[in-house]
Every structure is written in structure tokens, then in C-alpha cells.
Amino acid sequence: MLQGWLQIALTLLIVIVITPLLGRYIAHVFLNERTGLDAILNPLDRLMYRAIGLRSMPDMTGWQYIRSVLISNFMMGAAVLMVLLLQPLLPLNPTGVGMMNWDIALHTTISFLTNTDQQHYSGETTLSYGSQVFALGFLMFTSAATGLAVGIAFIRGLTGRSLGNFYQDLVLSITRILLPISLVGALLLLAAGVPETIAGALQLKTLEGTMQTIARGPVAHFEIIKQLGENGGGFFGANSAHPFENPNGWTNLIETVAMVAIPSSLIYTYGIFTHNLKQAWLVYAIVLAFFIPFVIITAIGEFQGNPQVNAILGEISPNLEGKEVRFGWAQTALWAVTTTATMCGAVNGMHDSLMPSGGFSTLLNLFLQIVWGGQGTGTAYLFVYLILAVFLTGLMVGRTPEFLGRKIEKTEIVFASVILLVHPIAILIPAAITLAFPEALAGISNPGFHGLSQVIYEYASASANNGSGFEGLGDATVWWNLSAGVSILLGRYVPIVALLLLAESMSQKQPVPMTDGTLRTDTGLFTSITGVVILILGVLTFLPVLALGPIAEAFQLSP
């Protein structure tokens, strides 16, 4: 047991140590300060800028930034959809996979374009190497870079700078952050035993004398960007539970840290942008105050196992159903919470098999979206909550609420409200429709409370752009592909538009100087208040479904 807790603590410690280092580096990159990689990468950047026809890099207004995000994303999505639909005709298809259904292809494109990577298919049997590497692998970089660019633009606006240039931010995100780290990470994974090959599947005769097909492919490089970019779409259907994606404890550690590295560092980056590292660490503390309890209750749930099974066994036995024995209860629990917190969505075990406490924590992560949160956007949501907390409680000091010296007025509240509103719309409405017609639509494997969790989880994962599955749903149907696709799109682009407009509105305000009459937002008191506001605004909305899903299930298992 102690070993399990030590594994969890060690991983967290590594994350905290990395935060200031990577955070400072990200700030250098986006403040256009010199970094060590400039000498090698500047020519590469220039080549890219020339290729996309970017001669000068003017600062963009909110709508220009939004238009650039939407147009570039649409073009990338259209290209990938074509590749997926035409994959039998394209090269690099040693396993000879055939046509994809149009609805799965559409869902997959939307899903990878938006950094969601929800998969209603199994990679090894549905996609060619070419589709995996060039279509999905391409989107894994660009979708992560898009999120990062939006997050940085948001921080810039919040701190009174102009939003920057989307295309430059996109290129810098890739060449300065995602690509170099992926390169190192892929080599580490390769060294630890993850395969990287373009040879087709192996045909082997097993000890029992039967023939077995073993799928393989260019996994290592795919794996690292899947984790680092918080993509989460596995090369294989079993995702990081598959021994070729995540063969041992070392790869598991690298992959877990890679999930959290960028979203946690981005909070520190914010601190450098505002010259207020104290606030950055306080906000970091809010996240940890959610994250650590989630890990603990999930881990305890898994460690104590299923009470009804234990009753039969006559002893307390960890719940190992749906887990890889090489990871055990601790690393699986940590991974499950981390992957839902960071919107990565990769899994190293079946979330469907988690105890109700794990279902509760992972769902809550998806509802909140700020426990680290998505690449770039998660950090932005955190500050949206901070703004809402300032607005709700800041009046109590007798001034119009201000954040970073800028008044929070109707415009800001409208955009913040949009972000608040879109998540329940994209989750609860399709879930209610699905559950109203369970026979026709749902394809639920376990009815009752657990089935409810499966459906809610699917849409929460889509809308939060997480992509992990509770699994157990027959989700490769037109209904699931389309409805989840809509949830994904709503959950991705509506908040991005609102975030950028909110940031622009803030950046255009004349800052008010700080006095004793100003509510300081970098105090422990205010940070705690923000935590409570997050709970009330973020959790109460979903309390009824949590009560009828994992909570009811927990009482059912141990009445």
C-alpha cells in the first residue's frame, strides 16, 4: 500500500518541480524573448511562415484572432476528413484497412481537430498507419497548439497586452514547445520499450499452436504527443493500457507527467506575464486543492475494492478489474484522475470498472474543467472563475469589482456567462434526450445508476474536450457520433470565441491603480473564496446527475 502512495507522491513532486522551469520557458517563448533553441529553430520558423504566406505578424483584434482560429481549424478538419474517407486509396496502409463509415470519420475528425480525441473506433483495425501518423498525428500537434495559442492570447489580454498573432502563436507552440519536448519524450519512450515501426502486423504461432495477429506500428512518437498535447487518442483501441503504448512503470511515469506538464506550467507562465508569481502559486494551490483529494478518494476506492466482492473473499482486496496488473490500483487511480483533470483522455485502465468514488472524481473533473484543464483553455477557464469570483464577492468591498486593475463590467460578465452556460447545455441536453429513449439510442451495457454515469460521462468527456470513455457504450452509431460531435464542437469553439472576446475587452480597459481600497486577488482569503465559487457554480449544476450516478451507485454497493 505504501508503495502505491509513494508512486503517486513522487509523480506529483516531479510535476511541481517541472512547473516553474517549463512555465518560465513558455513565457520566454510567447513574450518573444530569446531562448536557447532560437539558433536552430528560427530558420525553421521562417520557412514555415513563408510556406503559409505570413509576411508580417501584426497583432490581431479579438475577431481577427477568432477568424484565424476558425478558418485554420476548418481547413485542417476538411483535409483530415478527406484523408480518412480515402484511406484505402492512400499509401502507408500495410495492414490493408478499408473504408471508414462517414459518421465515424466525421466524429473522429471533429474529435481530433478539437483536441478531444474521443474514439468510437479501434485504431489498429480501423485506421491505416498513414491516417494515424499524417492525419491524426498532424491534428494532435495543431489542436494542442491551437489551445495553447488561445490560452496565451487570453493571458495576454488579461494582462493588458494585445492578443498577439494567431499564426505566429500556432507556429511557436509547435516548434518551440510541442516538437522539442515530443522529440526527447519519444526517444525516452523508445528506450523504455515502446515500438516505432512502419512494418505491418506480426503473424505469430503461439505456444498453444494457434495463429495470433499482433498489431504494431509507429507508436512511440504518436504516444508522446498524445500525452503532452492532452490529445489522448490511442494508437490502439486499448489506449495506454496496451503494452506497446505503455509497457512499464517508467513509461507510465513519463506519460503521466507529460499529461500535466503544460497545463500546470501555464499557470506559472501567467504569473510571469502579470509579474505576480504569488498569485500564480495561489491559483496553482486551488487546482491542487481539487486534484489531490480527487486522487486520494479515487485511490482509496480502488485500494479498498468492491465491498460486495470483499464480502465473498472475506478480506479487503484492491479492485483490479479493468486494470493492468503492472500499474496496480495506485498508478491507475492517479492516471484516471490526471487524464480527466487535464482533458488528455488517454486511459491506462477501464474507467467503466472504477469504483463509484473514481467515477465521481473523474466526472467531477470533466464538469469543472479547471483542475489543470485542457491545453491552454483550462488555464483560461481558471481565470474566468477568478473573474466571476471577483464579480460576485468583490462588490462587498464597496467598489466596482476589478481584476488586475481592470473593471469587470457587463461585457466581461456576458462572455464569462457564455462559458458557464455552454457546458451544461452540451452535456445535460443530449444526455437527457439519450436517456429518454434508452432502447433506441443509448446502447448502454449496464442499466441503472452505472448506465446513467456512462451516458453523462460520454457527453461530459465530449463537451470538456477530454475524449476518454467510461466505455461500455455501444457508441459507434450515427446517433452517438453526431450528438457527441455537436457536444464537442460546442464545448470547443463557443468558449474559445468567448474567451478571446473577454480577453480583448479586458485588454482595452484603462487599468485602475492599486490602493488599499482595491480588493487584492492574490491573497489566501480570496483564493479560498474562488475555490468555493468554483464549487458552487461548477458543481451544483451537476449535483443531481452526480447524485443519481456515482453517488447512488456507491450507496447501492455499500448500503
Place this chain on the structure above:
Amino acid sequence: MDTKSRSSRQAKAKAASQGLYQRAMKESVLKLDPRVQIRNPVMFLVWIGTIVTALLTINPSLFGPPPDQNPLLFNGLVTLILLFTLLFANFAEAVAEGRGKAQADSLRATQSDSLARKLAQDGTIQEISSTALRKGDVIKVIAGDVIPVDGEVTQGVASVDESAITGESAPVLKQPGTDIASSVTGGTRILSDELTIRVTSDPGKGFIDRMIALVEGAERSKTPNEIALTVLLAVLTQVFLIVIATLSPIANYVNSPVSITVLVSLLVALIPTTIGGLLSAIGIAGMDRVAQFNVIATSGRAVEACGDINTLVLDKTGTITLGNRLAEAFIPVNGYSVKDIAQVALDSSIFDETPEGKSIVSLAERLGVVVTIDRSASDGIDFSARTRMSGTDLPDGTHVRKGAVDAVKGFVRSRGGSIPAELDAEYEHISGLGGTPLAVCQNNDIYGIIYLKDIIKPGIKERFDQLRRMGIRTIMLTGDNRITASVIAREAGVDDFIAEATPEDKIEVIRAEQAKGKLVAMTGDGTNDAPALAQANVGVAMNSGTQAAKEAANMVDLDSDPTKLIDIVTIGKQLLITRGALTTFSIANDIAKYFAIIPAIFAGAGIGKLNVMGLASTQSAVLSALIYNALIIPALIPLALKGVKFRPLTANQLLGRNILIYGLGGVIAPFIAIKALDIIVAAVGLA
């Protein structure tokens, strides 16, 4: 205004309040009109919910067979509670409006239509209705008349009773030409003599009309912060609407069906009805509080802006110091004695009617000096801005003068006198004490210096300390020299000062502060203050000031007390704090309501253990939460109207304090109250 007359006004208001509540009750029923309700999205949703549950009371099976026990009683009770929730919210608004109306009515009484004597171009007098008067007309008023409109005195001297507006019973002298005393307000009464007045406002746009419209709340447009809050409350309402609308199929899926009545109840409990019901009352009451302070704000926006003020620009005289400087000492030079200079100072001041002059006379008399000159044969020389001296020409040809030191120096030099070196030393010494030095001379001979002392208003230093704690900077403007100004600034505790200031400096200071992103408030009364009043974020004009100043300002202080600016800032802050406190309280309440209702209605799904409050049954839990939700509105009406008490603390101390009371209190209070109500509901046997 002295406190006595203000408290008598409040007593009057109290007497009128009996009728006020009756009228408010009637109003709360009339306000059930959906056209009124739709203006408040939160309460409109409650209104719709009430209709739905009312229909379900008439026919419980309207939307299918009800899963509740005894649906008729339950639905009826829920409908009744929701109806009362609406009535309570309406009542809060009606009381706030009613208080304003009572004040407006007493103002309107002064404004009856009367005959006005319009002076035509050719000088003939024409009697027309006062409502026919237009801007630019010239009218004549004589003793006993009510002045029909706002105007500027062009001829005549008369005393005017302004008590209808200011509450101040002593009459005020009005005469043309002077900055301060030449403007008259419609509704005031002329007590003696007669005045010729040029009309400065069209009918219905006069000062009193603006005042009536504002205190009545008729023209109340929502303030920027109120709009932002309304948006957020509307969005929270929508979020909970989605939660409730989707709950039915979700609950059906796990075989825990919920009735429509329970869903409506849950919705009403969760949406922010407390703050939604009280929001407009808080705003109206804020304006009313300003009016009770005898200040007229031109908009709610201006009152709200007061809370955000970073810098106060204050005139020294009248605000920081008492208007009058008093003679403190005589300091002889040239080898004269104190008595010698006292004698000359007395001679120079016998015709001086200013408070300074009188104080010199009384100081000299205290030193035992008596008037020896023949008053009737002497000539008094008045102070003028050009000579900056005053004095007396005696019958024997002796000229005695007192005045600004360099002016007197010039006077003496021009007569061939010499300036003793010690004079400058004494001048600097007195300046260094924060006093104003006046030199005294007889012909070409300088006798010494009179030390005029500025009296800093008692208690002003403490008020500035409070302001500093609230993060507000004070800047003093004065015509005094730098040394004097710096001493007074230090004694009064202002943060900064501008010495030898001209009216143009005022606007410069304001612009400079605004360029740093600060919001500035100032007071002013003269016409040359008007540009600065307009430039300031909050400009408070004195009622005794000119029409131009009042037009440029966004508030007018009827008592003409510049110190009141500090109180106005406090009122602005109080308004925002009240709104914030009740919002926080309202939203914090949701936690308890959730814990009351959710475990109760889903007890069938096996989550009964979450019923931490141990509520008796599903129906009693729902009813208790709803009753709490309804009763909390009237319980908070006094707080909404009176405002949360403001303490001069730093923002962080205030936040800590208020979050403890309204945040933590908002979490805990409903747990206790709902449990208590549940015991009662179960005991009475309602559910």
C-alpha cells in the same frame, strides 16, 4: 444643515410610513402583472412556476399521473408559497419606491401651478401661468411669492426661504452679480423685497422636477453594475433551468420519477430569487439614502461611481478649514511694542466687516487697546484683489494699511520707507506655522505682522485617516503660499496639496489623476468651477453655488457642506456592499437548499443517507426549503433598504468581514432555518 433639522425630517418620514406599508401591500398585488414581472427574469420564472403549480392544483393529473402523495394539498401549498415569494419581492420594491414617493410628494407640494409676473421686453408686466415660462424669460417676484422656476437673480436684493428644499430654516440673502447668492430655485419662497429673475430652465426640467423624478425612481435606469449583475443572475437562472428541464428523463431512467411540482419547487429554490427579488429595492434605497443626506444625484450611475472614487480634490477653505481665519497674534518689528502694532492694526480694521477684520479688532481689544480715532471723519479702504490691502485713511492724512506682505512692502516703498530685515523672517515663521501673515503699516513705517490662523475643522484629520484606510487619496487646493499650504496639509492629514492654486489648476489636477486611471471627486460652487465639476467623475455642486456649477455637476448638495463629499463616497460604497452581500448570501444559500431537496426527492434511489439534515419526508423537505426561500426575502428587506453598515477598513479587511457574515452565514443559516421549518411543517401535519 444642522443635525436637528435633518432628524426632524426623518421623524416626519417615519410618521408617514404607516400609510406607506399599506400602499406597498396594494402595490405588491398590482405588480403581479406579467408585464411588470417580465422586467426581472428571475422573478418572472417564479411567476411562470406559480401558474404551472396552480394549474396542477386544479388538476393534479394534468401532465400525467402524479407520483406524489396527496397531490392536491401539496400542489396547493407549493402554489401558495410561490405566490408569497412573488408578493414579498414585489413588496420590497414597492416599499423602496414608496419611500421615494413620499419624499417626492412633499417636494411636489411646493410646486403648485402659480401665476408668474413675466417682464416683457418693453418693461410691462404680464401675468402668465408659471408652466408657460421658458428658459430666458425674465420674471419679477415680490415678498410672499413662491419663486416659480429656477433662475438667476439679475436685479434686487431679497431674503429667500429655501427650507422646502434644504430643510434649513434661516433665510438666505439673494442678490445679483455674486457667484454664490445669485441663483434661486423654483419652489422656494421670497420673504422680503423683490427680485428680477432670468429663468434658467424650461418647465418640468427644473431642479425640483429632476429631484422628484429621481427620488421617485420613475426615471431610474439600471446602473452599469446592476446590469452586469442582472446578466449573471439571468445566466445562473438559465443554467438551473437546464438542470431542471433535463432532470425528468434522467430521473425516469433510474426509476426515480419526480413530479412537475417538485421540479418547479427545486427550480425556484435554486435560482437566485433572494437577490433577484431585492435587487431593484437595493438600488432605489441607495438613491433614497443619498436624498436623505440632502444630496441630489442626477443619476444612480453617479452614486455608484462614488464607491469607486480614488481621489478627492478638496478646497481648503470651507472643507478642510473653517471658512474664517482668525487673528492669533501681533508680531511687532522695527522695535515697536505689541501694543503699538495692535493699535495700528485696530485702526486699519475698524471699517473691516470681514470675519478676519472683526477678529483683529477683538484681539486688539483683548490686549487693552481702544479706538481713539474719529470714525465719522475717517474713510475705510476696502480690500480689492488688485491692491490686496485694506485699511483706513484718517482725517489727519495718516494712512494705515494691512494686507499681503509684499503688497504692504510695495506701499511702504512707494512712500520712501524701508523694509526691516526681520519682517521676512517673521513672514516665513508664520507661514511655517501654517498661518497667514498680514503686514501692518502706518504711512511708510512697517509696524509688524498679524498672524491669522487657519482653524482646521475638528475631526477632519480622523476622516482623512479613514479615507486613507479605504484607499482614497485627498488633494487639497488652496490659494495660500506653499509654506502655509504645506503646514495645513500636514496638520489636516491630506495626502497632497496644490498651493497658490487657480481654478485652472483644479481641472489640471483632475486630468492628471484621471490619466493615471483614477476616478476623481470634487466639490465646487463658482462658475469657474464648472469645467472642473464636469471633468470630475463625481462633481458635487453646492446648492448655494451658481447655476452653471449645478448644471455641470452630477450631484448637488442642498446643505452646501463640502465636507459631505466624504459621506457621499461612503453611501456609494454602502450601496455596492449591500448588493454584493445579498448576492453572496443568496448564492451561498443554494448549498443548503440542494442538500435539503435532492436527497429527499431521490430517496427512492437509495441516497437517503445524504439527508444530513434528517428532514421528515420528501414533501416536508421541499416545502421547508420553499418556505425558507420565500421568508428570507421579507427578512432581508430592512437590510436592503438600510444598507449594510460600512466601516472604513481596507478592502481585504472588508472582504474578510463580509464573507464571514454573508458568505459563511449564507451557507449555514439555511441549514438551521430549513431544519426548524421542517420540524414545524411535520408537526403541523402539512406533509
